[in-house]
Amino acid sequence: MNNDLLFDFNVDKAAKMVYITREFNAGQALVWDAFTKAELLDQWGAPAPMRAKTKYMDFKVGGRRFYAMISPDGQERWAVQEYTSITPKTNFKMYNAFADKDENRELPGSEWDYNFSEENGITKVSITIFNESFERLEKLLDGFTIGFKMILTNLEELLTALQQKL
Amino acid sequence: MKQDIFQAIADPTRRAILTLLTIQALTPNVMAEKFDMSRQAVSKHIKVLQECELIKPEQSGREIYYHFNEKKMQEFDNWLAQLRQNWETKFNQLDGLLSTLKQQTTK
Numbered sequence A: 001m002n003n004d005l006l007f008d009f010n011v012d013k014a015a016k017m018v019y020i021t022r023e024f025n026a027g028q029a030l031v032w033d034a035f036t037k038a039e040l041l042d043q044w045g046a047p048a049p050m051r052a053k054t055k056y057m058d059f060k061v062g063g064r065r066f067y068a069m070i071s072p073d074g075q076e077r078w079a080v081q082e083y084t085s086i087t088p089k090t091n092f093k094m095y096n097a098f099a100d101k102d103e104n105r106e107l108p109g110s111e112w113d114y115n116f117s118e119e120n121g122i123t124k125v126s127i128t129i130f131n132e133s134f135e136r137l138e139k140l141l142d143g144f145t146i147g148f149k150m151i152l153t154n155l156e157e158l159l160t161a162l163q164q165k166l
Numbered sequence B: 001m002k003q004d005i006f007q008a009i010a011d012p013t014r015r016a017i018l019t020l021l022t023i024q025a026l027t028p029n030v031m032a033e034k035f036d037m038s039r040q041a042v043s044k045h046i047k048v049l050q051e052c053e054l055i056k057p058e059q060s061g062r063e064i065y066y067h068f069n070e071k072k073m074q075e076f077d078n079w080l081a082q083l084r085q086n087w088e089t090k091f092n093q094l095d096g097l098l099s100t101l102k103q104q105t106t107k
Helices: A028-036 A038-044 A134-139 A148-165 B005-010 B012-023 B028-034 B039-051 B070-106
Strands: A007-012 A017-024 A051-057 A064-070 A076-087 A091-099 A105-119 A122-131 B055-060 B063-068
Touching (some): A007 B070, A028 A038, A028 B070, A038 A051, A038 B070, B012 B039, B012 B055, B012 B063, B028 B063, B039 B063
């Protein structure tokens, strides 16, 4: 794991905002793809041993992504992302809400704002999340309560496997 | 109805009340004095804070003292730490994926 890349995680409890900034050792176009294409999102979008599965995705303003987080025991947690603004390669905004398997949304949701910029081959992604309620944020952790050791072990295995493919 | 903790700490007066209570437990009357507020106004804030369990009442003689519930705040902080960990894990996974993709495009 590269420890030189910036990772900032801040929560403004009063304003109900979460601020995340992370640098990636890749070009902006590639990083943009990783965040906006279903087949790529599904490869990293859930912390192992959870997995992400996109049922369908239409990345355009007014379009939606309907996807699930699947826990090791097979439980599915569905969510809908609706894209409200897209400026290719540099910014997109969406409204995220949990849903059932038939796409019935549970409100309130949260507003997400993604910004991408590149300098010297390093792409910085800044994410701002505005949550209307704490209980909703708590739901984000539903099913994620798995020991950290297990997560780290799986990650190491994944990285080893990826490196062996090269 | 359980009060939302974000709503509770979104208000600056309530944040100030909480800060005061971390130093010492207080009665509603003393709180009203310190904030130059009516007893009614203070009671409204107390209700919100109590509903989300950030403060607890304890009877002492004829007075009720409100105590800061450190455990609840700790729960909130623990939960935040876990959220941060989830993001860290996902981004580390993305690092691996990007590395693979870059290799594929330069071949």
